[in-house]
Amino acid sequence: MHKIWNFHGGVHPNENKTQSNQLPIVVMPTPKQLVLPLSQHIGKAAKAIVEPGDYVLKGQLIASAQGFISANIHAPSSGHVSAIVERTLPHQSALSGPCIIIDTDGKDQWVELNPPTNPEYLSKQELLNLIHAAGITGMGGASFPSTVKLQLKSDIHTLIINAAECEPYITADDRLMREYADQIIASIQLLQQLLGHPQCLIGIEDNKPEAIAALNLALSHNIGQHTNIEVCVIPTKYPSGGEKQLIEILTGHQVPHGGIPANIGIVCQNVGTVKAIFDAIFKGQPLIKRITTVTGKAAANAGNYEVLIGTQVEDLLAFANVDMAKTSRLVMGGPMMGFTIQDTQTPLVKGSNCILAAADLELAPVADHHACIRCGQCEVACPVDLLPQQLFWFAKAEEFEKAEDHNLSDCIECGACAWVCPSQIPLVQYYRYAKGRVKSLASEAHIAELSRIRFESREQRLINDKLAKEEKRKNRAVAAAAAQAAKRAANPNAEDPIAAALARVNAQKQAKEADAAPKSHAEIYKELKTAAAITRTKLNKTSKALANAQTKDHELAQDLQASVSELTAKAVEAQAKLQAYEAKLGLDPEKEKILLVAVAKTNATIRKLEKTLATAEDAQALEEEITQAKAAHQIAAQALADHQVTPTAKPASAQES
């Protein structure tokens, strides 16, 4: 007997497996239409190599893998490709993605299959090529392309076959092992050959006695050969079928944080995947079908069905006699980690192990959740040894750094914490949210870092350009001076051309000034006023900028401080000049103000009278008044003009009017 270890935590939900594991697997007839998403696996989407209208045979390649982590997709039955369109994908988000639609013709005609005659003699690379060509991905749910795991360069000492099937309700692997045990064992032997003959441990929960017996029987057929395969019966406890948990149960080792099982010499494969590899290598058949459990109280014929990949959920539900009027919650996958779907035309893909058509109240009702009292039941249940209650508080408070410190990223979202929570808090939802935010914050930080680097290198480039220009200019100046010197040396009596040019410019300037008409007092006064106003405005603006900068940018503030003092000096100077000129002219700003007011007043009177005129009856009298007012206005304006131009203390007649 192989030693079995325990892992921390875990829960024991009602298994609910007998509803679906009593009857043999039923082959579902080919549906009328198949929907094949180009992305059914983790990694890059496959690329369609067929066009709408093409006729395809069963097993024909219709989309090819792109890159290392990707998988081929084959036609599950013969028929015409009717379209390549966006359809709802089997995912919690219910987002849509490109799918190849095949209208089947019912002939189910195979493409020519070429299974190798002696698989035992195939080389490692030949086996990998066959598995890759067949488009095989993990069938347990995550759908990771299988060849990636099988061709790692690490030294593998243990191959673990995951047959735990720990989620309640699901029995697809259970039935598969009961009915295809021989094929599974044969396939395992091939995998051992491929991986350099490691020991193989099949991890299976003790709630599947028939499957255990079937596997042991299949092993006994191989008696005499040294198989190095052991069926390890483990206690039923959710989530023992989690890859990391199963590794701990069977080997006592933990996959290091951030690492993969191969780091500790282990490769894990789901038992369904092993069966698919058998079909690929012994029969030459690509992965085009799988076993899917249909269960739940709304399913009249609960059981396991062999379905073609791409079968739409509603077709399978109809075949299993699911009463859609009775179900309000359609879960794809198990009740602990599965996701609900609303679009019944969603296709089944390579990883779809179960459709749970739950009747009302069959699953936990949606309860209002209460406050967390840190009772710690979640901590007892967590298979990863996290502190779920702390993670919850951190996620709620958006303290993502603390959540990361508490190893949020190690959470496998198994749902054990939420299952036990007496306050019925949807804990996993909080963790998913926090994980998403951590991811987006990290990418934002990454982008900011890139921008910073870009900005800094641009600044450096500009400085370098400037320096280079300066250098060039200096070189040119030196060269020019040298040339001058050479010229002078050649002709020592010649006039210095620079001095000559300067003299010319000065002469021109003087001539211009002489030519210019003498400015009137009014013009000079206006100029001085404008200059004073401009310097004031500049000073105001700079002071404002300074106030702004003081809180933020120290260097800038210093620069601004300097220019403010400079501008203050200038403003004072301009104001002084203006006042001096005013004094020289004998201008009295006070009087000017009074005159201005008088002008405005008379103006207003005219306007008012004109307005009244429009509606008045006695127009003549009004017109007279207007003429008088206009005259007063003219007098006032004249007085103002006189005052502004002539520097005399002559009283303005405006005052009298």
Add this chain to the structure above:
Amino acid sequence: MALVNLSSPHHHNLSKTSRLMMWVLLATLPGLAAQSYFYGYGTLINLIWASGLALGFEALVLGLRNRPIVPYLTDGSALVTAFLLALALPPFSPWWLTLVAVLFSIVFAKHLYGGLGNNPFNPAMVGYALCLIAFPVSMTQWAGTEATLTFGQQWHWFWLESVTGGIDAWTRATPLDLMRHTKGLTLNELAISNPQLGLGLTASMWVNLAYLLGGLVLLAKRVFTWHAPVAMLASLGFCAGLFHMGEPDLYPSASQHLLTGATMLAAFFIVTDPVTSATSRKGKLVFGAGVGLLVYIIRSYGNYPDAFAFAILLMNLSAPLIDTYTQPKAYGHKPSRAPSQGDKQ
């Protein structure tokens, strides 16, 4: 039927916070019975009075905070606080003392910090500590065991005489108090000179055993894990044993410490309050051990005969610090044993 969109898990074990609280309430009953048997109806009257007050205050504050009243009131947390206070208060505490304690526990210690789940300090212990400081005489007069009042007498006393009359006729110092103020006598001499001590110790022992029974029920029902209570009892027992070995005449033995005062009540009903204690299992061990140590220190050298309120409040203060240093190593973070060829079988 319309299909709902929900996030996993879709399953739940259907446990409820209110059921946990109900178990805690039920588990106090043996202790309540023992306390009433030895000290009269005072505790029972207090319990009823405190429960009514707690529910009233809880509803009032929930209303003020615009929170749904019925779902929060039925979670049972206010009742638990009331029960713990009533059991911890002396049987001869007057009605107004209980009122002050409950008011402070529910309104100040619990709801002003955000209500259930958000209070940093154990509400019952905050109320208790406040009364202990404000009304030391009423709080340290424990009931005598030799003659208990009838229910009617006790009822009358609780409402009326407690305000006007003295209580010296029916109350005694607790055994812990007696053993601390030995007036130069050895513990043996003290026991001989004061027959009250032996009677008090016996009563106290039975009450503590009753609480232990209730605590074991809760442990079996997995309302809490063993870590905090066991650590607390072990640490208190260890300290007491150590000093008793050195000076048996001065220091009471470990069993006397474990079976007097509020030891078992605190170990299984107060130290285990999840909201205010440390979160991880390791953290709970540290938390419990800290309470035990502080209780021993205060009992032996402090000014108060019993020390749970202060010890627990001090450890409540330290809980965040303990949490920081006792985070468990998550899967894959333990230093891994290098898988060897020996694993091949």
